[in-house]
Amino acid sequence: MDKVAVLIPCYNEEQTVSKVIGDVKEALPEARIYVYDNNSTDDTAKLAAQAGAIVRREYKQGKGNVLRRMFREIDAQCYLMIDGDDTYPLDCAREMVDKVLCRNADMVVGDRLSSTYFTENKRPFHNFGNSLMRMGINGLFGSDIKDIMTGYRALSYEFVKTFPVFSKGFEIETEMTIHAVNYNMQVDNVVVEYRDRPEGSVSKLNTYSDGLKVLRKMLQLYKNYKxxxxxxxxxxxxxxxxxxxxxxxxxxxxxxxxxxxxxxxxxxxxxxxxxxxxxxxxxxxxxxxxxxxxxxxxxxxxxxxxxxxxx
The missing domain is CATH 1.10.287 (Helix Hairpins)
Structure with a gap:
């Protein structure tokens, strides 16, 4: 079992994946870094391997499918989940990991919305959707999660091994959040800086279709849990x-x-x-x-x- 496993799901992130891996090594030198390539058509997998990550593949498309594979195959005391697009600085990684290892947190949420997200993110509907989901889930489930849709999280072994992944795509973050809240697991928030994607790097999130999937997932889970x-x-x-x-x-x-x-x-x-x-x-x-x-x-x-x- 690894002490700290860093999980990086990737789809066509050749422009940034090497830098992300290098930043992880500097912030968490003891961690094992896993990159799961999700049918990339560029050199993401090759560059990740050259940068020193353990590279594996998931052939079913979608972030939820990738995380299902990761959670099934990797055992660790603490999992740090981060996107491969270099939008999250690693200066808070140690604090997030320590909350899991030393303070028994089951999920540590990297809170972008309390820092630079609304100024850095150039997609206004993404900003609106994040705020809407935060208000909706906190209101429906009586929680106080600061950032519902963030892909930057630290997770405990107990959370990962009891979390049934049903989502196929980007609604996975909503599912993880509601699962933790519903089962009274310890959730902490850490404010993290956010920077927009570098020029030439394209978001895989579709504002409207993926937004509707996330909203539907929220209502579905509310029906199931409440x-x-x-x-x-x-x-x-x-x-x-x-x-x-x-x-x-x-x-x-x-x-x-x-x-x-x-x-x-x-x-x-x-x-x-x-x-x-x-x-x-x-x-x-x-x-x-x-x-x-x-x-x-x-x-x-x-x-x-x-x-x-x-x-």
């Missing part, structure tokens, strides 16, 4: 809409004894029934979610007990 709130809220909305249309009909009936608009009344009745059914479905799923949290604690304890002694 089912009573999700389905209870849905049921309340259905009942309120039904009441808005039913009250005038009831008013006419009380005044005249006649029931106008029978089709509307019937539809509203079904909406009320659907709302009640949604609420009770949420209650049942909430019990299942509570059992899942209990089972997770057992899994976490087993992984902690079976943790290998580092070489």
């Amino acid at each position: 089912p009573l709130r999700f389905f209870g809220g849905l049921g309340l909305i259905l009942i309120l809409i039904a009441l808005i249309f039913m009250l005038p009909i009831i008013g006419v009936y009380l005044d005249t004894g006649l029931v106008p608009r029978f089709p509307t009344l019937i539809v509203c009745g079904f909406m009320v029934l659907a709302g009640i059914q949604s609420f009770f479905s949420g209650m049942i799923l909430e019990v299942m979610a509570a059992k899942d949290k209990k089972d997770f604690e057992y899994r976490l304890n087993r992984i902690h007990e079976n943790r290998k002694t580092p070489e």
Whole structure:
């Protein structure tokens, strides 16, 4: 088992990968550096190997697929995850790693949004999307994560080995954050500097399509992890809409004894029934979610007990 493993997922990063590896060696000389090439069409893998990294390949496209492979194949006391585009300075790497090794943090988030992100990032919709996701997740899950979408994180062995990766692409960061918050794992924030990509280096993140995937992932996980709130809220909305249309009909009936608009009344009745059914479905799923949290604690304890002694 490595003490510190630095994970660098790469796709066409020949312009910056050598510098990133060199910066890692200077900041964390004891770390083993792993570069996973994700079907690059340039010399990323060759340059990474020349710079001294352990180079492996993941042939299923997407950052989530790469991290699934990394987490499965690498054992370490602490994992430092960083992008290969040279947007994150390594001057905070030691602090992030120490929080995992010495202070029992399960996830340390490299917080770009509290430093230079909004001035360095030249893509305004990326800035808006990051702020929106931060407010949405913190509001829905009652957390205080400073940067949801950052690719700069330090992770514990227990987190990595209990985290089921379902995302295929860039929504993986959202999934990791919500997983940590939902299972009450220790999450720390470290403010890090951010610099935009050097000229000629192109972001692989599509603002609109990937943004919609991230938003969908957030709502999906909220449904899975907070089912009573999700389905209870849905049921309340259905009942309120039904009441808005039913009250005038009831008013006419009380005044005249006649029931106008029978089709509307019937539809509203079904909406009320659907709302009640949604609420009770949420209650049942909430019990299942509570059992899942209990089972997770057992899994976490087993992984902690079976943790290998580092070489």
